Amino acid sequence: MRANCWQGKKKMQVEDVADPKILNSQDAIVRITSTAICGSDLHLYNGFVPTMQQGDIVGHEFMGEVMEVGSAVKNLKVGDRVVVPFPISCGKCFFCQEGMFSLCENSNPNAWLAEKFWGHSPSGIYGYSHLLGGFAGGQAQYARVPFADVGPLKIENGFRDEQVLFLSDIFPTGYMAAEACNIKPGDTIAVWGCGPVGQFAIKSAFLLGAERVIGIDRYPARLQMARDKSSAQTINYEEADVLETLKEITGGRGPDACIDAVGMESHSPGVQYAYDRVKQAMMLETDRPIALRQAILACRNGGTLSVAGVYGGFIDKVPFGSLMNRSITVKTGQTHVHRYMRPLLERIEKGEIDPSFVVTHRMSLNDAPEGYEMFDRRDGCIKVVLKP
Amino acid sequence: MATLTETRDIAKPAEPRTDTHYARQVLNRQRSERQGGRMGINEESLARALGWFSIGLGIAEIIAPRSLAKLVGTDNHKPLVRSYGLREIASGVGILTNPRPAPWVWSRVGGDMLDLASLAAALKSRRNERGKTVGAIAAVTGVTALDVLCAQQLSAGTGGASGRAPMQAEASLIINRSQEECYRFWRNFENLPRFMSYLEAVWSSGDRRSHWVARGPGSAKVQWDAEIVNEVPNQRISWRSLPGSDIENSGSVEFEPAPGGRGSIARVQMDFGQPGRALGKLLTKLMGKYPERIVMKDLRRFKQVLEVGEVITTEGQPAGRSSSTTWLDSIAR
Numbered sequence: 001m002r003a004n005c006w007q008g009k010k011k012m013q014v015e016d017v018a019d020p021k022i023l024n025s026q027d028a029i030v031r032i033t034s035t036a037i038c039g040s041d042l043h044l045y046n047g048f049v050p051t052m053q054q055g056d057i058v059g060h061e062f063m064g065e066v067m068e069v070g071s072a073v074k075n076l077k078v079g080d081r082v083v084v085p086f087p088i089s090c091g092k093c094f095f096c097q098e099g100m101f102s103l104c105e106n107s108n109p110n111a112w113l114a115e116k117f118w119g120h121s122p123s124g125i126y127g128y129s130h131l132l133g134g135f136a137g138g139q140a141q142y143a144r145v146p147f148a149d150v151g152p153l154k155i156e157n158g159f160r161d162e163q164v165l166f167l168s169d170i171f172p173t174g175y176m177a178a179e180a181c182n183i184k185p186g187d188t189i190a191v192w193g194c195g196p197v198g199q200f201a202i203k204s205a206f207l208l209g210a211e212r213v214i215g216i217d218r219y220p221a222r223l224q225m226a227r228d229k230s231s232a233q234t235i236n237y238e239e240a241d242v243l244e245t246l247k248e249i250t251g252g253r254g255p256d257a258c259i260d261a262v263g264m265e266s267h268s269p270g271v272q273y274a275y276d277r278v279k280q281a282m283m284l285e286t287d288r289p290i291a292l293r294q295a296i297l298a299c300r301n302g303g304t305l306s307v308a309g310v311y312g313g314f315i316d317k318v319p320f321g322s323l324m325n326r327s328i329t330v331k332t333g334q335t336h337v338h339r340y341m342r343p344l345l346e347r348i349e350k351g352e353i354d355p356s357f358v359v360t361h362r363m364s365l366n367d368a369p370e371g372y373e374m375f376d377r378r379d380g381c382i383k384v385v386l387k388p
Numbered sequence: 389m390a391t392l393t394e395t396r397d398i399a400k401p402a403e404p405r406t407d408t409h410y411a412r413q414v415l416n417r418q419r420s421e422r423q424g425g426r427m428g429i430n431e432e433s434l435a436r437a438l439g440w441f442s443i444g445l446g447i448a449e450i451i452a453p454r455s456l457a458k459l460v461g462t463d464n465h466k467p468l469v470r471s472y473g474l475r476e477i478a479s480g481v482g483i484l485t486n487p488r489p490a491p492w493v494w495s496r497v498g499g500d501m502l503d504l505a506s507l508a509a510a511l512k513s514r515r516n517e518r519g520k521t522v523g524a525i526a527a528v529t530g531v532t533a534l535d536v537l538c539a540q541q542l543s544a545g546t547g548g549a550s551g552r553a554p555m556q557a558e559a560s561l562i563i564n565r566s567q568e569e570c571y572r573f574w575r576n577f578e579n580l581p582r583f584m585s586y587l588e589a590v591w592s593s594g595d596r597r598s599h600w601v602a603r604g605p606g607s608a609k610v611q612w613d614a615e616i617v618n619e620v621p622n623q624r625i626s627w628r629s630l631p632g633s634d635i636e637n638s639g640s641v642e643f644e645p646a647p648g649g650r651g652s653i654a655r656v657q658m659d660f661g662q663p664g665r666a667l668g669k670l671l672t673k674l675m676g677k678y679p680e681r682i683v684m685k686d687l688r689r690f691k692q693v694l695e696v697g698e699v700i701t702t703e704g705q706p707a708g709r710s711s712s713t714t715w716l717d718s719i720a721r
Contacts, residue, residue, distance in 0.1 A: 005708030017706040024698055051716055055709025072697070090696045094564050094650060106692045109700055110720035112685055124700075130716040136705045146700055 002388065003057045003140035004368040009047030012369040017057065020136065020144035025072035028148035030082060034161035035062040035138050037371050037384045038169055039195045040263070040310045044128070045372050048264055048286065049312055051113070051130040058127040059139025060086035061168040063161060066152075067142065075149040082152035084145055085337035086169045088124040088135065091150035095123075102334035107146065108133045117313075122334055139368055141388040153341040162356035162385060163348060166200070170383075171355050172340035174200025174261070177308035178208050180331035181257035188212040188250055190298060192291040193261035194222035194234070196358045196383045197308055201259045202230045203353055214249065216242055216291075218267065221360075221380045229357050238269050246298045254300035263309025266290035279316060286313030296322050307332035358383040431541035435489045438496060438538060441531075442480030449473025461520025462510040472506075475499050490542035497539055500532035555660040557680035561687045564651040565694045567643040571622045573694060574641055583689035583699065585682065598627075610635060629661075636661035654690065658683050685721060 003017045020029055038061050043049050063083040066076050076082065088108075089101040096104050104123035108114060114121035114131050124146075127137015136144065145152060155164050174197045181189055189205040191198050194217035205213045215226035215234045223234040235245050246255060264287030267273055276288035292307065296319050299305055305328055323330065347353055361384045363371050371384040449456055453469035479499060482492030507525045510516050563570055573579055577598045581587040588601045588609065596616040601609055612635035618626040628638035639658040646653050660679055689699045705712045 001706070003706065003708065007708070013708065015708045017708055020706050021704060023701055023704050026696070026698075053709075053714040053716060055707045057707060090700075092564065092695045094562075097564070106696050107700060109702060110717060111688060112681070113716065113720035130714065130720070134702050134713060134717050136702070136707060140706075144705060147696075 001141040002365055003136070004059060004365065004386075006044055006052050006056045006058050007054055010045060012045065012058070012372050014366050014368055017140075020142050022068060022070045023144060024146055025070040026147050026149060027070040028066050028073055028076055028145045028152065029068040030062070030064040030084065030143050030145055030152070031067045032062050032064040032138055032141060032143055032388045033081075034064070034165045035059050035140075035365070035386050035388065036165060036168075036170075037061075037139070037368070037375055037386065039197060039375075040128070041372070042376055043264060043310055043312070045376060046265060048280075049129050049131075050117070050286075053130060053134070056127065056129075056134070057136040057140055059137035060126040060128055061165065061170065062126075062138030062143060063155070063165050063168060064143075066148075069148060073148045076152060076154070080152075081155045083155060083164050083167045083341070084126075084138065084143070085151045085153070085167075085172075085341060086125055086128075087122075087151075087334060087337055088126065088133065088146050089150055089338055090147050096150070096338075099336060099339045100333075101336045101338040103336075110134060125334070139365065139386060141365070151338060153345065155345075157349070159348070160356065162359055163354055164345065165385065166196075166355040166358070167337075167341050167344055167348075169335065169337065170196045170358070171200050171344055171353075172337045173197050173308055173335040174202075175204040175207075175340055175344060176333075176335045177201045177259045177261065177306045178204035178210075180306040181205065181208075181210075181259065181304050183208045183210050183257070185209055186211045187256040188214065189257050189259065190214045190216060190246055190255035190295070191226075191232075191259045191261055192216045192295050193263075193309065194219070194226045195261065198222075198259075198261035199225060199229065199358050199382070200355070201261050201308060202226055202232045205259075206230060207347070207352060212249075214246065214255065219378055219380075222378075222382060225358070225382060242294055243298055250300070254298055254303065256300055257304040257306060258295035258299045260292050260295050260305070260307045260309045262291035264288060264311050264315075266292070266309075268294075276316070285316040287311045287315045289315040289318060293317065293319060296328065299326075299328050302327045304329045304331060306330075308335075310334075359385055361385070362387065431538055432489075434534070434538045435483050435493055435542060438493060438535060439480045439483030439489070442476045442483065442496060444480075446473040446476030446478075446480060449476060459520070460507065460510075460524035461517035462507070463513065463515055468506070472499070472503065475502075488542075490539060493535060493539040493542055496535045497532065500528060500535055503528050504532070555679045556658065557660075557683040558655070558657050559680060559684040559687045560653055560655040561684075561691055562646050562651060562653050563691045563694055567622045567645055567652045570643045570652055570654055570694060571625070574690075575619070575625055577627075579693075583693050584686045585689070597630075612637075654687060656683055656687055 001017060001019050002014055005013050005015050007013045022029065041058060044052055044058060066078055066080040066082060068078065069076055087102040089096050089104040090106040093105040102123050107124040108121050110130055110133055111121035117131055124133030124135055126135050153167060178201050183205060187210050189210045191201050191213060194215045198215060202213045202215055213232045215223060215232045216237055217223050218236055218238045223236055226232040226234050235242055266288045268290045272290055276290060279285045280288055295305055360380065360382045363384060363386055365386045365388040368386055371386060374381045375384050449469050450473035453466045454464055457464050457469055479492055479496045482495065483489040486492055504525060507521055510521050511518055577590045577592050580590050586602050588603045591599045593599055598614050600614055601611050612633040613630045614627050615630055616625060616627050624640065624642045626640035629635050637660050642655045643652045692699050702713055
């Protein structure tokens with residue numbers, strides 16, 4: 001089959017590889033009909049995620065048709081149309097049973113390694129480093145899906161792929177980030193990063209009853225999408241002082257909750273960016289937390305900081321004193337996608353949202369490397385969907 | 389999730405100890421007596437300090453050979469001082485990166501001798517500031533004494549700490565299954581190869597006896613017979629190789645209920661016998677110097693088999709390279 005492989009920093013390559021096989025009795029093989037490039041894939045592309053190995057098949061947002069099921073699979077049959085959640089979860093361990101699917105204790109065969117890095121191991125994730133299991137990903141023609149009875153969501157109505165594909169990651173991720181804000185009527189929510197996750201966080205914040213949502217980015221096309229598709233207010237951080245503007249909008253109090261939908265490769269005009277970029281290059285910190293710092297300082301007293309952006313390792317100069325002294329609650333985590341798939345599908349069915357609004361580019365799987373390059377340059381490129 | 393505990397007394401029920409427990413207690417006491425009998429300095433941390441000292445001095449010698457030569461009152465011998473710097477760094481890196489640093493600390497002693505000889509030679513020259521050189525000799529002599537002490541202790545210690553002592557490991561892990569289920573699965577020893585990576589097969593040969601086959605490097609196999617020496621249904625199983633077998637090893641597992649009805653906690657102790665003997669040698673090959681890693685990983689596989697029925701793998705998946713998995717996976721699993 002054809003598959004998009006990580007061959008090193010800034011080097012993706014679509015190659016001919018073997019077809020996947022059933023390896024565990026609870027596996028299914030899915031023929032992929034649509035797969036997407038995630039913002040977090042750019043962290044792999046830019047070489048910021050440790051333990052990627054040359055030849056790893058990437059991609060964790062995919063859907064398709066079940067081609068084969070293992071002997072222990074009961075809920076799926078050949079021909080089912082499914083969306084696959086990006087965390088791999090067993091459904092039987094303490095965390096799965098508590099609904100914390102991205103913390104599954106049994107799906108990361110490399111848990112020992114993750115424990116060395118992070119103290120404890122989260123679940124495995126498709127195509128997202130050997131720290132997270134070293135599983136082959138879904139930017140390919142076929143994928144092996146472990147624990148097939150637990151993860152895949154059957155799509156039984158006539159939605160187009162693009163309307164349901166993002167249930168695999170970015171829609172639940174934006175939604176979980178907004179849900180974590182514990183939104184009450186009248187709340188103002190600020191969202192750093194108007195990429196795909198940011199767009200869904202903005203939409204979800206409104207769905208959950210926020211009065212005002214403010215999107216922050218530097219790319220005009222993204223800010224415009226936030227205004228046009230979700231009626232958000234926007235701040236271009238290259239043109240305005242974010243902290244001052246947020247104070248102005250909220251009468252000095254600050255947003256009730258702040259969402260970081262940026263993660264480890266944050267930008268800013270000025271010295272701060274240079275400082276973090278140098279430290280990152282010298283391996284003195286692994287992640288650049290510029291948006292995170294700003295989100296903490298902007299948040300109102302007693303408010304919530306919700307972190308959806310991906311971080312991998314260590315960050316520097318985080319104003320923890322501000323968090324502590326001002327009673328800020330921090331919520332974060334890889335998305336417990338399984339928990340949100342069905343309720344969010346219902347919202348799609350009811351017509352409350354059509355997730356396909358984020359798609360700006362459609363390409364063939366063979367053009368994946370070009371898609372990465374374009375998405376990384378960002379101008380006007382918000383979401384790339386690949387067709388195998 | 390995983391805790392590797394050397395301090396077994398914490399949170400342990402005060403129940404009668406099994407044979408393994410007893411043997412271990414005696415051994416630990418002997419060990420701590422042996423260590424406590426020394427000067428009270430831990431030779432390993434001393435070695436580490438000396439290693440860092442070596443690197444620091446070495447860097448100084450390489451970057452600022454002139455100032456250093458001046459400091460010890462000798463003439464400017466830039467290339468010589470720089471080469472001594474390289475030597476210092478090599479010793480330092482050797483001490484810090486080697487699990488058995490004794491030879492590298494001895495290399496420091498050799499270096500000290502060279503330093504002292506050079507300084508003594510410098511004393512003869514009238515051009516040098518002899519006062520400073522004498523001071524330098526005194527300082528180096530002090531460090532030499534420390535090096536010799538450390539090297540001696542380490543050399544004596546390597547025999548005791550990792551040469552002759554049995555290879556032991558402990559691990560514990562919480563499992564989302566009842567004590568009864570855990571016990572029942574483990575008690576059927578024929579299940580052990582499903583999660584113990586180095587076992588090929590175990591046959592129960594009657595009541596409490598079993599025959600074990602372990603995989604070696606290549607196609608080598610090691611076999612032995614074992615018996616259960618102690619068991620409390622749903623709580624504990626202890627076993628050991630039969631007296632007189634080629635292989636000497638023992639192990640025990642205990643299951644206790646986790647608080648709040650959250651399954652049970654399994655605690656495993658394994659004793660792989662003398663490293664010099666067949667299984668010990670084999671296992672040393674398999675798991676390097678860290679048998680507790682293997683025991684922990686095996687326990688994690690035990691959890692997977694009990695909770696989800698099998699061990700999840702990526703072995704055999706496609707990839708844009710010749711092998712489905714990489715060296716990182718083999719370290720991690």
